[in-house]
Amino acid sequence: MNYHDHFLAKPLITMELHTAVLLSVLVAGSLAGKCMDPRLTHPVKGKWSFPLPQEEENAVFYRLNYSLYIGGEEILHHFDFEDIKNYKNYTIKADTYRCEGKPHCKNYVTFVGQLSGKLTVCGTNAHNRAGCWAMNGKNFSKLTSSWTAQMAPQTPVTNHNILITGNQVYSTLPPRTNNGRSTMKILFRKISGHDPLLYTGDKLMRDPEFVKSLVVEKEDKMLSKIYLFFTEDNTETRTLEKRLPMVAQLCKEEQGSEKANTRYEFSTALKSRMICGNQLTGQYYPQLQDIYFLQGKTGNVIYGLFKNSWNHSAVCSYEVENIELLFNTSSLWGSSNTKLAIRPGTCLSSYTPEETSDEASKNPELNEWLWPSSKKTVFHNQEHYSKIVVDEITGLNDMIYRVLLLATDNGIVHKVVELEDGAFNALRIMPFKQNGKLLFMDLDPNTHILYMGTTREIARLPLDDCAAYNVSCTYCIQSRDPFCGWIGGKCESVLKHNRSTIQQNLEQNATCEYEKESSIMFLKSFRDSSTHKDMHATQYFLTCPTMSKHASYFWKNGDTEMEKCDPSDDICKLIINKVTSPGEYKCMAMEMETEHTVLQYKILESKNSAKVIECVWLLVLTIQLLILM
Ligand SMILES: *[C@@H]1O[C@H](CO)[C@@H](O)[C@H](O)[C@H]1NC(C)=O
Numbered sequence: 288m289n290y291h292d293h294f295l296a297k298p299l300i301t302m303e304l305h306t307a308v309l310l311s312v313l314v315a316g317s318l319a320g321k322c323m324d325p326r327l328t329h330p331v332k333g334k335w336s337f338p339l340p341q342e343e344e345n346a347v348f349y350r351l352n353y354s355l356y357i358g359g360e361e362i363l364h365h366f367d368f369e370d371i372k373n374y375k376n377y378t379i380k381a382d383t384y385r386c387e388g389k390p391h392c393k394n395y396v397t398f399v400g401q402l403s404g405k406l407t408v409c410g411t412n413a414h415n416r417a418g419c420w421a422m423n424g425k426n427f428s429k430l431t432s433s434w435t436a437q438m439a440p441q442t443p444v445t446n447h448n449i450l451i452t453g454n455q456v457y458s459t460l461p462p463r464t465n466n467g468r469s470t471m472k473i474l475f476r477k478i479s480g481h482d483p484l485l486y487t488g489d490k491l492m493r494d495p496e497f498v499k500s501l502v503v504e505k506e507d508k509m510l511s512k513i514y515l516f517f518t519e520d521n522t523e524t525r526t527l528e529k530r531l532p533m534v535a536q537l538c539k540e541e542q543g544s545e546k547a548n549t550r551y552e553f554s555t556a557l558k559s560r561m562i563c564g565n566q567l568t569g570q571y572y573p574q575l576q577d578i579y580f581l582q583g584k585t586g587n588v589i590y591g592l593f594k595n596s597w598n599h600s601a602v603c604s605y606e607v608e609n610i611e612l613l614f615n616t617s618s619l620w621g622s623s624n625t626k627l628a629i630r631p632g633t634c635l636s637s638y639t640p641e642e643t644s645d646e647a648s649k650n651p652e653l654n655e656w657l658w659p660s661s662k663k664t665v666f667h668n669q670e671h672y673s674k675i676v677v678d679e680i681t682g683l684n685d686m687i688y689r690v691l692l693l694a695t696d697n698g699i700v701h702k703v704v705e706l707e708d709g710a711f712n713a714l715r716i717m718p719f720k721q722n723g724k725l726l727f728m729d730l731d732p733n734t735h736i737l738y739m740g741t742t743r744e745i746a747r748l749p750l751d752d753c754a755a756y757n758v759s760c761t762y763c764i765q766s767r768d769p770f771c772g773w774i775g776g777k778c779e780s781v782l783k784h785n786r787s788t789i790q791q792n793l794e795q796n797a798t799c800e801y802e803k804e805s806s807i808m809f810l811k812s813f814r815d816s817s818t819h820k821d822m823h824a825t826q827y828f829l830t831c832p833t834m835s836k837h838a839s840y841f842w843k844n845g846d847t848e849m850e851k852c853d854p855s856d857d858i859c860k861l862i863i864n865k866v867t868s869p870g871e872y873k874c875m876a877m878e879m880e881t882e883h884t885v886l887q888y889k890i891l892e893s894k895n896s897a898k899v900i901e902c903v904w905l906l907v908l909t910i911q912l913l914i915l916m
Pocket residue numbers: 351352
C-alpha cells in the first residue's frame with residue numbers, strides 16, 4: 288500500500304510524519320475491524336420508498352415540510368408523503384430549442400426552491416440560460432429579470448452553487464454575455480438583494496468545484512458569515528495533492544473595499560485548507576464529498592464527509608466557533624504585511640480600508656489549516672459514502688447524542704452513533720427497492736425524519752424506527768441507538784414514550800431485566816427468517832442467525848466450546864451426526880465483553896431414524912428449541 292498522497296508533507300515535520308505513517312499501517316491493520324461495519328442490517332428493504340413516474344438522471348429536490356418537489360426533464364413532480372396518492376406534476380418546457388444535436392437539449396430543471404415567497408424552478412432552457420419560472424396561481428410563469436440567467440447553468444451536469452438567504456441570492460454562475468456564452472471566470476457573486484452586489488476576487492478560487500455554501504447568522508447581523516466549501520487546484524508547494532478541500536469565509540453584510548477599482552469585490556473573503564484525518568496515526572482523507580451544517584443544542588458544527596484515493600471514507604467535525612477563531616487569528620500565506628490597522632477578514636459596517644482589502648485580495652489563503660475537532664476523525668471505515676446528515680437527540684441519561692446518517696451512492700444508509708467510547712455503527716438500512724444513484728438526502732430535525740431521493744425513487748425514513756432491534760431486550764439495548772429503548776417487552780422509539788420507564792444502553796453496562804419476555808419474540812422472528820430446508824439424511828444442520836456483525840458467534844456442546852462461526856455468514860451452521868451426537872447444543876454470542884446464549888437445541892436419541900428426522904425437525908422448530916438468551 289502506498290500512503291504517499293495522504294501525507295501532509297509540511298517540510299518541517301517530515302520525520303514525524305514518517306513515524307506516523309509507519310504507525311498508521313499498523314493501526315489501520317488492527318482497527319480495520321468489524322466495529323466500523325454496521326452491527327445489524329434492517330430486515331426490510333424498500334419499506335419507505337415510492338417510485339418516480341419516470342427515471343430522472345439529473346433530478347433536483349426541494350423539501351417543503353412533508354412534501355418533496357422533484358425537478359426533472361421538462362417536468363416538476365410533487366409528492367406529498369402525508370397523502371402519497373395525491374401526486375401532481377407540472378410541465379416546464381424550454382422556450383425554444385436551438386441546440387439540436389447537442390446533448391441535454393431540453394429544459395432540465397436544475398433548481399427548485401422559494402424565491403420571494405414563491406415556489407420557483409430554474410432550468411437549462413435548452414442551453415439558453417435565461418430560465419426561471421415562478422408559481423403563479425396554478426401554473427408556472429417565466430421570470431424576466433436578467434439575473435435569473437445566473438440561477439440556471441447551461442447543462443444539468445455543470446457544477447455550480449446557489450445560495451438563497453432571505454431576499455439575498457448568490458450564485459457561482461457567470462452572467463450571460465451577448466452571444467449567450469459565458470466565458471468569465473468562476474466567482475461567487477451576489478446576484479439579487481440589497482446593494483452592493485459584491486463578487487469574490489480572482490485569487491480566491493482556482494478552478495473550483497462547489498460542494499456547499501451556507502450562512503451562519505449572528506445576533507449582531509454585521510457579524511453573520513457565509514461559508515463556501517469547494518475543492519480547487521493546488522498551485523502551492525506546501526503539499527503534493529492535485530486538488531485541495533477548502534473553506535472560504537466572508538462577511539455577509541460587508542460593503543466592499545474603499546478602493547475604487549475593487550469597490551465591488553468581497554474584501555473580507557479568506558480561505559483555509561480543510562484537513563480531515565488522525566494526526567496521531569498520520570492517516571488523512573484529502574477529498575471532500577459533502578458537508579452538513581448541524582445547528583446543535585451545544586453549538587453550530589460543520590460536519591465534513593471525506594474520502595481517500597481508495598474511496599475509504601471519514602467524517603470530521605469542525606466547530607463553527609473554531610473556524611471563526613482560525614480566521615480571526617491566522618496570518619495570511621505569503622503575506623509580509625503584518626502591521627495592518629484592520630485585520631483582513633474583519634466584518635465592518637463601512638468600506639474596508641484599502642491596505643486591508645489589498646492584502647486579502649492578494650493573499651486570501653490562511654497560513655494555518657483548519658483541523659478537525661480533537662485533530663481526529665469522528666468516524667472512518669472502508670465504505671464509500673457520498674452524503675451525510677447529522678441528527679441530535681437527548682438520550683434517556685439526559686446526554687445529547689449525535690447520530691450520523693451516511694449514505695452510499697446507491698442509497699444504502701449507515702446509522703452511526705457518536706458515543707463517548709467512539710463512534711458506533713449501529714445499523715445498515717436499505718430504503719430503496721431498485722438500484723438508482725442517490726441524488727438527495729435531507730433531514731427534518733424537528734420530526735427526525737430523513738428524506739432521500741435517487742434517480743428512480745424517493746423515500747422517507749423515520750430515524751426512530753426501532754423495528755430492526757425489536758427482537759429481544761438484549762438486541763434492543765446492545766443496539767446503543769439513542770432513538771430506541773426497551774419498554775413493555777418491545778423495542779420502541781423513545782420519542783413516543785414517557786422517558787423514565789424505558790431502558791437504554793448508551794454507556795456500555797446496562798443489563799436486561801426482561802429476558803424471559805423477549806424469548807418468545809425472538810423465537811418468532813427466527814422462525815420467520817429461517818427455513819431449515821437443508822436437512823440431510825444422516826446429519827443435522829443446526830443453524831443460528833448471526834445478526835450482529837460486531838459479535839463473535841460460536842457453538843457449545845454442554846460446556847465444551849466447539850466451532851466458531853464465520854462472521855461474514857448470515858447464518859451460523861453446525862453439522863452434527865444425528866445418530867452419534869445426541870445432547871445439548873448452544874449457539875453463543877460474545878459482544879461488548881459479555882457472552883450470552885442465542886439458541887439452544889436438544890438432540891434426542893432414537894432408533895427409528897426416519898421418524899426421528901420428522902420428530903426432531905418438528906421438535907427443533909417448535910418445542911425443544913429452548914431460548915435462554
Ligand atoms: C410548513 O411548515 C411551517 C411550519 O413548520 C408552516 O408555517 C408552513 O405553513 C408549512 N407550509 C406548508 C406549505 O404547509
